[in-house]
Amino acid sequence: xxxxxxxxxxxxxxxxxxxxxxxxxxxxxxxxxxxxxxxxxxxxxxxxxxxxxxxxxxxxxxxxxxxxxxxxxxxxxxxxxxxxxxxxxxxxxxxxxxxxxxxxxxxxxxxxxxxxxxxxxxxxxxxxxxxxxxxxxxxxxxxxxxxxxxxxxxxxxxxxxxxxxxxxxxxxxxxxxxxxxxxxxxxxxxxxxxxxxxxxxxxxxxxxxxxxxxxxxxxxxxxxxxxxxxxxxxxxxxxxxxxxxxxxxxxxxxxxxxxxxxxxxxxxxxxxxxxxxxxxxxxxxxxxxxxxxxxxxxxxxxxxxxxxxxxxxxxxxxxxxxxxxxxxxxxxxxxxxxxxxxxxxxxxxxxxxxxxxxxxxxxxxxxxxxxxxxxxxxxxxxxxxxxxxxxxxxxxxxxxxxxxxxxxxxxxxxxxxxxxxxxxxxxxxxxxxxxxxxxxxx
Amino acid sequence: xxxxxxxxxxxxxxxxxxxxxxxxxxxxxxxxxxxxxxxxxxxxxxxxxxxxxxxxxxxxxxxxxxxxxxxxxxxxxxxxxxxxxxxxxxxxxxxxxxxxxxxxxxxxxxxxxxxxxxxxxxxxxxxxxxxxxxxxxxxxxxxxxxxxxxxxxxxxxxxxxxxxxxxxxxxxxxxxxxxxxxxxxxxxxxxxxxxxxxxxxxxxxxxxxxxxxxxxxxxxxxxxxxxxxxxxxxxxxxxxxxxxxx
Numbered sequence: 001x002x003x004x005x006x007x008x009x010x011x012x013x014x015x016x017x018x019x020x021x022x023x024x025x026x027x028x029x030x031x032x033x034x035x036x037x038x039x040x041x042x043x044x045x046x047x048x049x050x051x052x053x054x055x056x057x058x059x060x061x062x063x064x065x066x067x068x069x070x071x072x073x074x075x076x077x078x079x080x081x082x083x084x085x086x087x088x089x090x091x092x093x094x095x096x097x098x099x100x101x102x103x104x105x106x107x108x109x110x111x112x113x114x115x116x117x118x119x120x121x122x123x124x125x126x127x128x129x130x131x132x133x134x135x136x137x138x139x140x141x142x143x144x145x146x147x148x149x150x151x152x153x154x155x156x157x158x159x160x161x162x163x164x165x166x167x168x169x170x171x172x173x174x175x176x177x178x179x180x181x182x183x184x185x186x187x188x189x190x191x192x193x194x195x196x197x198x199x200x201x202x203x204x205x206x207x208x209x210x211x212x213x214x215x216x217x218x219x220x221x222x223x224x225x226x227x228x229x230x231x232x233x234x235x236x237x238x239x240x241x242x243x244x245x246x247x248x249x250x251x252x253x254x255x256x257x258x259x260x261x262x263x264x265x266x267x268x269x270x271x272x273x274x275x276x277x278x279x280x281x282x283x284x285x286x287x288x289x290x291x292x293x294x295x296x297x298x299x300x301x302x303x304x305x306x307x308x309x310x311x312x313x314x315x316x317x318x319x320x321x322x323x324x325x326x327x328x329x330x331x332x333x334x335x336x337x338x339x340x341x342x343x344x345x346x347x348x349x350x351x352x353x354x355x356x357x358x359x360x361x362x363x364x365x366x367x368x369x370x371x372x373x374x375x376x377x378x379x380x381x382x383x384x385x386x387x388x389x390x391x392x393x394x395x396x397x398x399x400x401x402x403x404x405x406x407x408x409x410x411x412x413x414x415x416x417x418x419x420x421x422x423x424x425x426x427x428x429x430x431x432x433x434x435x436x437x438x439x440x441x442x
Numbered sequence: 443x444x445x446x447x448x449x450x451x452x453x454x455x456x457x458x459x460x461x462x463x464x465x466x467x468x469x470x471x472x473x474x475x476x477x478x479x480x481x482x483x484x485x486x487x488x489x490x491x492x493x494x495x496x497x498x499x500x501x502x503x504x505x506x507x508x509x510x511x512x513x514x515x516x517x518x519x520x521x522x523x524x525x526x527x528x529x530x531x532x533x534x535x536x537x538x539x540x541x542x543x544x545x546x547x548x549x550x551x552x553x554x555x556x557x558x559x560x561x562x563x564x565x566x567x568x569x570x571x572x573x574x575x576x577x578x579x580x581x582x583x584x585x586x587x588x589x590x591x592x593x594x595x596x597x598x599x600x601x602x603x604x605x606x607x608x609x610x611x612x613x614x615x616x617x618x619x620x621x622x623x624x625x626x627x628x629x630x631x632x633x634x635x636x637x638x639x640x641x642x643x644x645x646x647x648x649x650x651x652x653x654x655x656x657x658x659x660x661x662x663x664x665x666x667x668x669x670x671x672x673x674x675x676x677x678x679x680x681x682x683x684x685x686x687x688x
Contacts, residue, residue, distance in 0.1 A: 188664075206529070206530075207495070211632075212628075212629060227664075228528065228530075229526075231659070243530060248515065251658070252632060252636050252658075252660050254629055254633070268629070268632075270636050270640070270658075271515075274640040275637050276632070276637070295637060296630070296634060298632065313627070313629070315633065318589065319589055320630045340626060342627035342629070343629070392627055392628075393627070
């Protein structure tokens with residue numbers, strides 16, 4: 001297990017290297033080795049007013065900020081038992097030596113205060129580099145919103161993202177959303193939630209079956225496949241909060257996918273041949289044309305870095321395998337060579353494919369599928385999940401550090417997330433059956 | 443049961459022969475001079491134009507001088523009616539293509555949400571009981587191997603029966619529903635179900651059924667008849683189911 005984790009971490013470090021290289025100028029040097037996690041201390045925020053409404057907001061804020069930084073994948077959280085005594089609501093409360101030396105031995109401290117007054121919630125937050133006494137302030141932020149627990153959570157996600165962006169070089173996932181299918185109303189509908197499972201909300205009210213939600217890169221529209229009298233690609237607009245028109249086609253139309261520039265949609269349709277093939281169309285749905293001829297082709301996904309390639313699943317040779325082709329349908333190449341391989345998700349940097357795979361498929365029995373990650377250039381493959389059950393529909397976070405997926409390891413299908421190095425596994429949903437998670441582009 | 447089925451089949455064969463005999467007896471008139479192409483017309487209306495979710499509206503269309511008429515992509519007769527019950531506001535498109543061009547007609551059915559207390563269910567009369575029974579007798583489910591859409595020998599027999607019954611009832615429209623077992627990906631299973639439905643469709647076409655009388659749909663693993671995780675149950679779900687559309 002440890003061996004696998006190490007291999008995975010090494011592999012991902014190499015694969016993600018070009019991503020961090022791009023952002024190298026933003027990297028804050030802390031005296032620790034590049035790639036080693038930064039030790040961050042996060043003392044609880046202090047109440048700044050005496051409003052009795054503060055407590056639930058304070059608790060939510062502190063929990064959310066801690067979890068966001070803990071889950072970011074680039075920090076080592078300094079345990080609270082090592083912190084100096086006292087409360088730390090403003091820079092004047094902070095003695096840098098007490099934080100920078102053992103026992104805390106922190107590199108960074110995130111602290112601040114929170115309070116409601118007159119129905120408004122006000123939060124001040126700072127990030128201090130405690131090993132740089134001449135100018136320790138890395139960040140100083142102020143937030144003001146209506147005083148609700150939801151807003152306390154939103155502000156914590158924003159402040160956490162500032163810290164992650166500043167110290168990690170690229171924005172984190174803390175303000176992103178995950179779209180998924182849930183049957184908790186009795187029908188399969190599209191739902192949304194925060195990246196950590198918070199604020200779960202119903203999106204569609206189709207009353208039939210909704211599948212395969214895919215959020216547009218600008219977060220304004222959601223494409224999915226919906227069943228009324230036939231399966232059609234449907235489009236939900238968050239600008240007007242309802243379904244908007246999208247061309248209908250004969251046959252079954254499944255698994256839409258956005259190009260990362262938002263100009264194209266690929267999907268699977270049986271409109272032309274009676275069997276499922278990959279089509280590409282404008283984002284409006286106009287000008288659909290067929291790219292494949294495999295007779296069981298589904299689940300397209302664009303290379304979000306270039307939009308010049310599409311990965312998809314085909315059963316053209318028997319059990320489904322993952323293929324890659326150019327976005328005009330040429331240069332089709334098969335990239336998995338055995339088993340049952342489905343549900344590709346292309347990493348934001350364009351270098352990795354996550355997919356679900358029953359690697360050693362035996363006759364008669366299709367056991368648990370696991371999530372795997374392939375480095376496309378080298379075809380090297382690393383197994384991400386090992387913990388049983390059927391795992392499917394991986395989807396990368398916008399920062400390329402997390403993967404969300406569905407698993408029945410708990411007994412029912414639920415949504416889980418994990419860092420791309422295999423650590424920080426967490427269950428995000430618990431009500432009803434939940435499947436097909438899709439992580440927003442930002 | 444067998445006895446009456448044989449009778450039905452016999453009646454169907456006799457009817458077919460009779461039609462053929464009458465057809466052969468006709469003398470073909472000399473071909474008339476080609477008339478100038480007449481303008482294509484197409485009108486489509488919905489009645490009522492506004493319904494509550496769960497209710498239905500009737501689409502009525504008529505066309506003139508068109509050889510190819512489609513309603514929302516499905517081939518239909520030159521004129522006719524069709525009941526629809528959309529769950530959300532829907533615009534229907536009629537496209538008529540003829541020698542002199544293409545005409546389109548549209549009709550919108552506005553769907554409003556029903557009032558909070560739903561009306562008690564009213565028993566619906568079933569005027570087509572005998573057709574349904576007849577159909578159910580011929581159109582039993584056909585089954586598939588794991589990840590396959592190849593027709594088994596007994597599926598060929600079932601499809602021949604369905605074809606015969608359909609040819610005896612040219613007004614029948616049949617939906618072929620492809621299904622898969624619970625294993626594997628939701629999306630891939632939809633494509634696999636599509637292929638299974640298409641396999642039955644192709645066989646019915648080979649048996650002389652008109653394509654206009656057939657609609658295919660895949661439910662993938664969304665509508666299992668059996669929900670246990672064992673081969674016995676999986677086999678029951680790897681099937682094409684046939685529904686007579688009303």
